[in-house]
Amino acid sequence: xxxxxxxxxxxxxxxxxxxxxxxxxxxxxxxxxxxxxxxxxxxxxxxxxxxxxxxxxxxxxxxxxxxxxxxxxxxxxxxxxxxxxxxxxxxxxxxxxxxxxxxxxxxxxxxxxxxxxxxxxxxxxxxxxxxxxxxxxxxxxxxxxxxxxxxxxxxxxxxxxxxxxxxxxxxxxxxxxxxxxxxxxxxxxxxxxxxxxxxxxxxxxxxxxxxxxxxxxxxxxxxxxxxxxxxxxxxxxxxxxxxxxxxxxxxxxxxxxxxxxxxxxxxxxxxxxxxxxxxxxxxxxxxxxxxxxxxxxxxxxxxxxxxxxxxxxxxxxxxxxxxxxxxxxxxxxxxxxxxxxxxxxxxxxxxxxxxxxxxxxxxxxxxxxxxxxxxxxxxxxxxxxxxxxxxxxxxxxxxxxxxxxxxxxxxxxxxxxxxxxxxxxxxxxxxxxxxxxxxxxxxxxxxxxxxxxxxxxxxxxxxxxxxxxxxxxxxxxxxxxxxxxxxxxxxxxxxxxxxxxxxxxxxxxxxxxxxxxxxxxxxxxxxxxxxxxxxxxxxxxxxxxxxxxxxxxxxxxxx
Amino acid sequence: xxxxxxxxxxxxxxxxxxxxxxxxxxxxxxxxxxxxxxxxxxxxxxxxxxxxxxxxxxxxxxxxxxxxxxxxxxxxxxxxxxxxxxxxxxxxxxxxxxxxxxxxxxxxxxxxxxxxxxxxxxxxxxxxxxxxxxxxxxxxxxxxxxxxxxxxxxxxxxxxxxxxxxxxxxxxxxxxxxxxxxxxxxxxxxxxxxxxxxxxxxxxxxxxxxxxxxxxxxxxxxxxxxxxxxxxxxxxxxxxxxxxxxxxxxxxxxxxxxxxxxxxxxxxxxxxxxxxxxxxxx
Numbered sequence: 014x015x016x017x018x019x020x021x022x023x024x025x026x027x028x029x030x031x032x033x034x035x036x037x038x039x040x041x042x043x044x045x046x047x048x049x050x051x052x053x054x055x056x057x058x059x060x061x062x063x064x065x066x067x068x069x070x071x072x073x074x075x076x077x078x079x080x081x082x083x084x085x086x087x088x089x090x091x092x093x094x095x096x097x098x099x100x101x102x103x104x105x106x107x108x109x110x111x112x113x114x115x116x117x118x119x120x121x122x123x124x125x126x127x128x129x130x131x132x133x134x135x136x137x138x139x140x141x142x143x144x145x146x147x148x149x150x151x152x153x154x155x156x157x158x159x160x161x162x163x164x165x166x167x168x169x170x171x172x173x174x175x176x177x178x179x180x181x182x183x184x185x186x187x188x189x190x191x192x193x194x195x196x197x198x199x200x201x202x203x204x205x206x207x208x209x210x211x212x213x214x215x216x217x218x219x220x221x222x223x224x225x226x227x228x229x230x231x232x233x234x235x236x237x238x239x240x241x242x243x244x245x246x247x248x249x250x251x252x253x254x255x256x257x258x259x260x261x262x263x264x265x266x267x268x269x270x271x272x273x274x275x276x277x278x279x280x281x282x283x284x285x286x287x288x289x290x291x292x293x294x295x296x297x298x299x300x301x302x303x304x305x306x307x308x309x310x311x312x313x314x315x316x317x318x319x320x321x322x323x324x325x326x327x328x329x330x331x332x333x334x335x336x337x338x339x340x341x342x343x344x345x346x347x348x349x350x351x352x353x354x355x356x357x358x359x360x361x362x363x364x365x366x367x368x369x370x371x372x373x374x375x376x377x378x379x380x381x382x383x384x385x386x387x388x389x390x391x392x393x394x395x396x397x398x399x400x401x402x403x404x405x406x407x408x409x410x411x412x413x414x415x416x417x418x419x420x421x422x423x424x425x426x427x428x429x430x431x432x433x434x435x436x437x438x439x440x441x442x443x444x445x446x447x448x449x450x451x452x453x454x455x456x457x458x459x460x461x462x463x464x465x466x467x468x469x470x471x472x473x474x475x476x477x478x479x480x481x482x483x484x485x486x487x488x489x490x491x492x493x494x495x496x497x498x499x500x501x502x503x504x505x506x507x508x509x510x511x512x513x514x515x516x517x518x519x520x521x522x523x524x525x526x527x528x529x530x531x532x533x534x535x536x537x538x539x540x541x542x543x544x545x546x547x548x549x550x551x552x553x554x555x556x557x558x559x560x561x562x563x564x565x566x567x568x569x570x571x572x
Numbered sequence: 573x574x575x576x577x578x579x580x581x582x583x584x585x586x587x588x589x590x591x592x593x594x595x596x597x598x599x600x601x602x603x604x605x606x607x608x609x610x611x612x613x614x615x616x617x618x619x620x621x622x623x624x625x626x627x628x629x630x631x632x633x634x635x636x637x638x639x640x641x642x643x644x645x646x647x648x649x650x651x652x653x654x655x656x657x658x659x660x661x662x663x664x665x666x667x668x669x670x671x672x673x674x675x676x677x678x679x680x681x682x683x684x685x686x687x688x689x690x691x692x693x694x695x696x697x698x699x700x701x702x703x704x705x706x707x708x709x710x711x712x713x714x715x716x717x718x719x720x721x722x723x724x725x726x727x728x729x730x731x732x733x734x735x736x737x738x739x740x741x742x743x744x745x746x747x748x749x750x751x752x753x754x755x756x757x758x759x760x761x762x763x764x765x766x767x768x769x770x771x772x773x774x775x776x777x778x779x780x781x782x783x784x785x786x787x788x789x790x791x792x793x794x795x796x797x798x799x800x801x802x803x804x805x806x807x808x809x810x811x812x813x814x815x816x817x818x819x820x821x822x823x824x825x826x827x828x829x830x831x832x833x834x835x836x837x838x839x840x841x842x843x844x845x846x847x848x849x850x851x852x853x854x
Contacts, residue, residue, distance in 0.1 A: 218840035219653055243834055245652050249645070250678035257642040261616075261649025264636055265657060266841030269649070287639050411841060412614050412634035412650075412657060419635040421627075422619070429635065430627050 016046070016069025017191045018077045019141055021134075022094050023086025023107075026058040032084070032134030033064025036141060039155040040068055041201045041374050043147065044194035048073035048481075049201075049372040050557060055226070055310040061089050068145075070192040073373070074338070074481035078561050081189060082144055084137045086119070103187045105140050107133070115140065115185040117178065126177050127170040135171045139178025145191035149179035198374035204478075205230035205369040207339045207377070208298060208362065211346035212270055213242040216383025219262040219269040221247045221255045226310045227366035228272040228300035252277040256284040256297070263293045264420060266388060266411035268350060272298035275317045276307065282324040285359050289329025291420040292399070292407070292445065294353035294360075294386070301365040303555045312555025313366035315477055315528035318537070321361050322506050328442075330356065330449035333506035334457075335363040337480025339375045341503055342368070345457075351384040352455070356448045357409060363505065365528065367557040368478040392416045397427040401440060405447030449507065457504035458512050462487060469498035471567070472520035474513070474547070476502040476534050478557070479526045485560035486567075505534070510541050517544050524548045526563060584628050586621060591744035591771035595691055596628055598747050599662065602754035603631045613658045614650060618643040618672060620698045622664035622691035622771075641671025644679045647686040654839035655829045659686040660758065666696050669705040669725050676727070680734040683763030685827040689754065690727065690766070691744075693773035694780050701776035711779060727768055728808035732801065732821045737763030739804065739821040743789045744771040745782050749817060756819060763827035770815070785815070792818030799824060 021032045030051070037049040045068040054060035065076050079099040085091040085106045098104065104114035117140055123132035135156065142149045153172045160168045202210070209231045212220075220239075222232040236246045245267075249255035252273055259269035273281065278299045288295045299321055303314040321333050332352050334345040346362060353360040387406075391414030398418055400407040407427075410416045419429030424438045432438070462484055471490065475483040483499045490497035500516050502508070517523050525535035525547050532549040539545060550566040552558055586592045603613065613633040615626035619640035626635040634657075638646045643661045651659045661668075668676055668690045679686070694711070696702045702715045705725035712719045731739045738760040742753040750769065757765035770789065772782045796803060796818075804821035829835050 219649065221649075239834065243840065245832060245834055245840055247648075247652070250674055253642060254645040254648075254675055254678070257639065257645035258649035258652075260638065261636065261646035261651075262653040262841075263649070264646070265614075265650035265653035265839075267649075267653035267839075269653070283639055284642065287642075291636075291638075411654075413612060413654060413841075415611055417611075417632050417634050419627075421635070421637040422639055423637065431624065431637065 015077070016067055016073065017081045017145065017189065018079065018099070019066045019068065019082045019084070020063055020080035020094060021084045021086070021137060022061065022063035022090035024059050024089065025054065025056055025062050027086045028131055028134040029062045029064050029086065032137050033066060035134060035138050037066050037372055038201055039138065039152050040066065041196070042155055042199050043151055044196050044199065045069070045192060046071060046073050046196045046374055047201060047372070048076060050076040050367060051370040052556065053311050061093055063090070063094065068192055070195055074484045076557060076559055078559050082141060084141065086133070101189065103144055103189060105137065105144070105182065110185060115144075115182055115187045117181045119178070122177055122181070123174055127174040132171060132174045135174040136178035139175035140182035142175070143179035143182035144187050144189060146188055147191070149176055196374050198376045200374070200376060201372045202339060202375040203230070203370055203372045204336070204339055204342045204364055205300070206234045207342040207375060208346045208364065209234035209238070210377060211343040212296070212350060213238060213244060214380055215347045215350040216268045216386070217242070217244060217270055217350065218267040219245050219259065220271065221249045221258045222272045223249050223252050223255055223277060225274045225277045227302055227369040228274050228277075228298055230369055231272045231298055231300070252280040253284070256281040256295070259295045260284055260288055260291065260293050263295050264291070264411070264418070266386065268354070268383070268386065270296040270298065272300065274300050274302050275304050275320070278317065278320070278324065283326070286325035286327055286329065287422050288359040289325060289327070289331065289445065290422055292357040294357050296349050296353050296360050296362065298362045298364065300369050301363065303553065309555045311366065313478070313528060313557050314553065314555065315365060315479070315533070316553070318363065318476070318505060318529070318533040321363060322537070329358070329445055330452055331359050331361065331506065332356070332452050332504065333361045333363060334503060335477035335505045336368070336503055337475065337478055337501055339371070339373050341480070343377060345503055347381070347384065348457070352452070354384060354386045355406070356452055357406060358448060358452070363477055365478050398429040399425060399427045399441060399444065401427060401444050403447070404451055405444045406451070407444070453507040456507045456509040458509045459500045459502045461512070461516065462499045462501065466498035468519045470496035470520065471498070471522045471524065472516055473497065473499045473563070474523065474525040474534065474538070475499055476505050479528065482558035482560050482563055483526050486563040489560055489564060505537070508537065508541055510543060513538065513543060522548065524550050524567065526550045526558065528552050528558060585624055587775050589774040590621070591693060591773065592622060592625065592691060594744045594747050595662070595689070595750065595769055595771060596625055598750040598754055599625070599689070600630050601751045602758060603629065603633070605751065606755045606758040608658050608758060612656060613660065616643050616647045616650070616659060616661045617663045618667035620664040620667045622662060623667055625662040625691070641667055642675065643667065644672055644675040644686070644688070648679060648682070648684045651684055651686050651829060652835070653841040655685070655835055656839055658758065660689065661686060662689045662691065664697070665690055665692040665694065665704045665706045669727055673705070673725070677730065677734065680731050680736045680764055680766070682828040683735060683737050683823070683825050685737070685763050685829055687757050687765045688767065689757070690768050691771045692768050693771040693777055695773050695777040697773055697776055708779070726808065727766065728820055729805060731766045732804045732808050735823040735825050736766050736821070737823055737825060737827065738765035738819070739808070740766070740819045741768045741770065741817045743785055743817055744769055745785055746789070746817070749791070753819070763823070763825055788813060788815045789817045790814050792816045792820065798822040
C-alpha cells in the first residue's frame, strides 16, 4: 500500500502541472490506483510548485511526505525537495548526467526531438515510465488518444519525446520496483470537479461566483459543462452579488449554488442570514485555505469550521457537510442540495485546497436524476409563503402562478409581508428554528473505520479532508500491532453525536486531527458535552496531513 | 408588560406628504396600464423607506424585499432563473447608488432585463437625514455638518456610458409623467430600464423640495433622439437650473438573458424532476 510516490517539481510556468496531469491520467489508464496532490504558489511564474502522484496496487487515501522518484525541473526543486527522498529513491534532474542521479536535459531534448521546449513534460513522463519498468508504448498510446484531435504531427512529436525520455532513463540504469496495476477504475477526477458534477446531476441550474482559489476549479468545471447540463453560469462582480443572485434565482425556483473561500464567504454572511430569514434553499461551497485575511491563498486548511457554523447575524437553522474523499464529495453534494430544498435553508459544503485538487481513480455512480425541490403546484389565491406548520417547513411555491410569493428580509407575517408585531415575530422565529430539529434528526452519523472498532485504544476524530490521512494512519498503527480507529464526520452541523459518545467512551486515547491551530472541531465536541479528554493533533502550515505526520505527532505527544 | 405592538404596525410607514405616496400611486396605475400579468410580476427592493414600496401596491404581486443594496443581484438571479417574470425594482438612492453601487455598474454593463425605479430624494430617510450619494455639494446634514464636499453620483450619465437599454428620469410631483415613464420602462424589451425618480423628502431634505424641483424640471424636447448617445449624455449631465425629465437614452443593446442559448427554450427554474408538477411555473 505504500506504493510509489512520484514527485514532479519546478517553477511555475515550467510545465509541472502538465507533466503531473499527463502522468496521473496515463497511470490510472494503465490500471494503477493513483492519488495525486498539488502544491503550488500564488504566482503565474517562478516559485516552487510540485505535483505528487502516488501509485499503488490497492486503494490510496492520502499523499506521502517522501518521494520515491523526484523529477526536478530546476535546481531549486533539487535543493528543497532532494532531502525528502525515500531510501533508494531516484532523482531525475534537468541537466547533464551526473553521479547519483539521472540527468536528462529535458528542455533541450524536447526542443530537438519534439520541436518545442514545452514537451519537456512528455520527456519527463517517458523517463518515469522507464524507471517504474512500465512499457513506454502504453504511455504513447495514451498520448495518441489525448492529442488525436490536435493532429498527427503533434502526436508523433509527443510520442518521440516520451520514447526519448524512456530511452535516456533506461540508459542511466535507474529502476525501482513499482506497483503493477490492477485497478478497474481507469478515469481520474479531483474533488472540485466531483462536487460540480454531483451538483449538476442533482439539478443545479444556476451557478455564480467571484473567482477565489481554491474554489475556482469547481466554478470553471461548471462553466465548461454548462451547456451539457442546461446551466446558467455567470461571473459575479463580487461575492455579495454572487450570493444575492443565488438567493434571487432560488426564490424563482432554480437550484442554485455559489463557490468561494474564507474571505469571500465572510462577505456572503449577510445573505446567508437572508436565506435563513427568507427560507431560501441555497448551497455555498466553502473551499478553505489558511487565513486570516488573504492568508496563504494556494495552501490548505480547516480553519473556517466555526465561522461556517456561526456565520450570519441572528439565529436560523443550517446544515454543513464536510466530505473527505471524492466519493463523499459526490454523495454529500447531492445530499446538501436535497437538504437545502427539503428544509428551505442555506447549506454549506466545506472542502479545502487539498481536497479540491486531490485526484483519484473515480467513476461517478449512475445518474440518479435531480433532487426534489419540494415546490408545490400553484396553490392559488390566499397562499401564505410562511404558513406555520409543526415541522417549521412551509409549503413552497415559486412566482409565476396565481399564488403570490412574498418574501421579506424584515420580520414578516405568514403571508410574507413586513411586520413589527412582536407576536408575529415570535411565531415566525419559532417556526424557523423548528426546522433545526428535523435537520438534526437527519444529520449524517459519523463513519467508523474499521467498521466494528468501538474499543480501539486510540481513536482519531476526523472531519472533511483528514479522512484519508487518518485512515492510513489507523491502518499503519493496526498493522504494527497497535489498536486504532477513526471516527469521521461527513456532516459537522448539526452534529450527530450519539455514535461519537459511544466510541469516545470505549477508547483510551481520543485525538482530534485538524488542519487548524486551535482545535475547532474538538471545541465543537466539548460544546456538545463530549468528554474533555480529547487531545489535538493539528497542522496549520498550509500543507496537507499525511499518515506519517499524524503518527509522528501521536508519538511526540505521548512522550 | 407590553405584549403586543400590532396596533402600532400601521401601513405605509411613510411621512405625510412623502414623495413615495405619489410614486406608489403611479406604480399602481402603471402596472394596470402596461398590461403586465400580476402573476408574473415580482417587485424587488433592498432596504430603506423606498424599499418598503413592494409591500403596498393595490395590485397583489410577488415580492422580494431583500438586503440593503442587494436588490439588483437578487433581481438578476430571478430574471435568469425565469425570464418570463417581470422583475421591477423599487428602491432608494442610498440602496441603489450607495450600498449597491457596484451592482448598479455591473447590472448596467450586463443590460439584464429588469426595471430599476429609483426613488431619488438625495438624502437618507430611514437613517434620519444623512447625505446620500446624490446629495448636492454643500448640502448640510447631522453628519456632513459643514456641507457635502464630494461630487454627487450621476446615475443617468453612468447608465448612458455603460449602455443601459433604457434610461429615463421623472418627478414624483408630476404623476402623469411618472406613470408614463413607468409604463415606457415596463414595456421596454431590450435589457435594463433605469428610471430615476426625483422624490422630495419632506422631513429630511429642506433644500430639494417640491417647489425646488418644479422650478427646474423640464420635459425633454420631442426632437431628442434617445439612440443618440452623445445627445443623451449631455442631457444626463444637465443639473442645476434646468433638470431634464423624460426618456434620455436607449442603447438598442440586446438584453443579457436573450444572449444565453440555455435560456432560449424554457426557464431553468422550470427544469424539473418527476416530483415537480410541470404547470407550477405557469
